[in-house]
Amino acid sequence: MNRINKGLTAFVALAFSSVAFSATPVLAAGKMTISTPQDPGSWDPIDTFLVQWAAVATNIFDGLTYRGPDLKLVPGLAESWEELDQGKRIRFKLRQNVKFHNGEPFNAEAVKFTFDRLLGEQGAKGPQRSNYTAIESVEIVDENTVDMKLKAPDPVLLTKLAGYGAMIVPPKYIQEKGEDNFNTNPVGTGAFKFVSYAPKVNIKLEANADYWGGAPKLSELDYRFISEPATAVAELQAGRVDLVIPPTIPIGMLPVIQGDSNLEIVSVPGPTVDALRFNTRDGITADPKVRKAIIMAVDRATIVKSILAGQGSEIASFQGALSFGYDPELKPLPYDPEGAKKLLAEAGVKAGATIQIDIRGNDATMNEVTQVIASYLQMVGITATIKPYETNVLLNDIIPQGKTGAMFQQKWGGWTFDYDNTAYSMYHSGEKWNPYEKDAALDKLLESQRPLTDRAERERILKEIGKATAEKALELPLYNSNAIYGVSKKVKGFVAPPDNRLKLTDVTVE
Structure with missing residues (x-):
């Protein structure tokens, strides 16, 4: 169809309104502690389908596209795209001067590596590959341009590129450190960088001051794996947790949170x-x-x-x-x-x-x-x-x-x-x-x-x-x-996503 995604200027403007941008890094301050009911067990994007993975990893990784709480699709690591050859090919223009958390450059090679891996033997071991089988291959046009060749059109593909298996990963880091290391020491291009992971206990992240979308307002995120709802709510009441994410809170405990003047329920x-x-x-x-x-x-x-x-x-x-x-x-x-x-x-x-x-x-x-x-x-x-x-x-x-x-x-x-x-x-x-x-x-x-x-x-x-x-x-x-969230009133700027995919760039905790 040779159809360029129309209204690109407006589209990119929408992306800027969805994610805060900054010309220079802003010093982040403050820590947010989140209770999540499940440890996914691996932080590799191709290993999981779990929304609890996305609640954490949306802050670590980026996709070529991005979909926020308003469910509108906007540019992510791809600044624009166009359909070619009657929809059999999608050409992505990549965002420049973006780096992975380990300093490795994001470029066309990283995009190709990500999808070769997803569609290859490593991806076959996980649950994500079947979502992307419409993709035949990814070919490098130049350092900042890739063509995604399709076996057949997929009307949901651009949305799928905003999450889970399509998150862009660093080639050299994975090749040098190995797959097992990547499972527990993830590296992406996202707003927060991995710090530490204690299985069944917590995962800690820190702000990426050089994030292409603007430095986060928080300096730290601490996701605690709390499977017992009563414990999660008690920690929220005690102020040791700032946010309890779905599906933790049982309906029977809503009055407990609603009756606490320091807390609120956000339901979407x-x-x-x-x-x-x-x-x-x-x-x-x-x-x-x-x-x-x-x-x-x-x-x-x-x-x-x-x-x-x-x-x-x-x-x-x-x-x-x-x-x-x-x-x-x-x-x-x-x-x-x-x-x-x-x-x-x-x-x-x-x-x-x-x-x-x-x-x-x-x-x-x-x-x-x-x-x-x-x-x-x-x-x-x-x-x-x-x-x-x-x-x-x-x-x-x-x-x-x-x-x-x-x-x-x-x-x-x-x-x-x-x-x-x-x-x-x-x-x-x-x-x-x-x-x-x-x-x-x-x-x-x-x-x-x-x-x-x-x-x-x-x-x-x-x-x-x-x-x-x-x-x-x-x-x-x-x-x-x-989707029911228990939120401390100290938390400001939180917009509840209907899909649990938390992106906490603009959130603060008083």
Whole structure:
């Protein structure tokens, strides 16, 4: 199409309004302590999908593009881009005079190395590569220009370049120090530099005075890994923590924070959806009638109203209303315990049948929700036991290896706010988060929408995917929850991102 991204001047102006710029470094002062519920275990961008990684690493790394709390896409390490060869190639003009934290220059070589690594053997070991398979290669045009050749168009690619696996990494540092070292000693171009990492304890960062977007106003960030919600809230009340990030705070503890004159709750609609997915391979949940019966046995609207205190909304598919592909016409299966009993009888399931529900042990809200779900199931003759796991064990061993009980918790951020990001990972055969289901027709639908540039047609297919998964009852859809932050009133300039991707350049702590 030879279409240069139009309105580039306005676009760059928007970037300047989103990130504070400064001609000379400003001396930063002050420390901010953040409570995050999970240690990702590796700080390498290609090793993770976790929003808790992004809550930290958005301050360490930059992508070619950037998307802030307003969800608008602006230039990042690429100052501009243009589509060439009918969209088969994207040319990026790179920001000049940018350095990695170790002094290594950011340039076209670093961009090529990043994507060669992501799409190569190292990337194959992690969960991120499948998000970027539309990229065939990255070719260097000159020191400050790269061409990204595409196998097929990807309408979400520019957003994907703003996060996770596409974060630009330093070639020489990784080659000299090794992959294992990079996992625990990350180096990027971001507003804060890595200082130290104590697994399961904390990660400390310091201001990058030479940051291309302007020096941060804070001098230090200390992210503490506090998995127990009561402990995190107590630390916030005591002033030892300035910010508690989602999904730490259970609904039941909101009044504690709201009743403290030194604290406040900041709640924004987010991409996070919760469901209890089904083991469709083994046991009674291999029968779609049983799966639909379980869904009909649970009053999800009451759960949202009573347990979430309205801090969320019921869902019919595994996405929220902000997601591209959301279908407002798709309604959840109704709460109908008598209908559920009828389906169970048709499936030959006798009263007293047992199932196991696997959940994240540190998710207090889900623990309460599943207790209620177990009560609902008891009323239709199913006895549910709840098995909590340490989060990393559940996510890295139990689910991907297909070792779950009949139902298992899946919390998904869908940070691109595009249903493809969720649906492909959850439903396509062979994907890490789809240990049980293989459906050629669904695979075809998922694959068919990815190359489409026709937005309306792509949206139609995504809605069809939502309907297909609902018809197969692949999960018990629960809710799209708000992102709830507990914030000390000493914190100034904090804008709550809906996707947990904290960029704390402009924040101060009194």
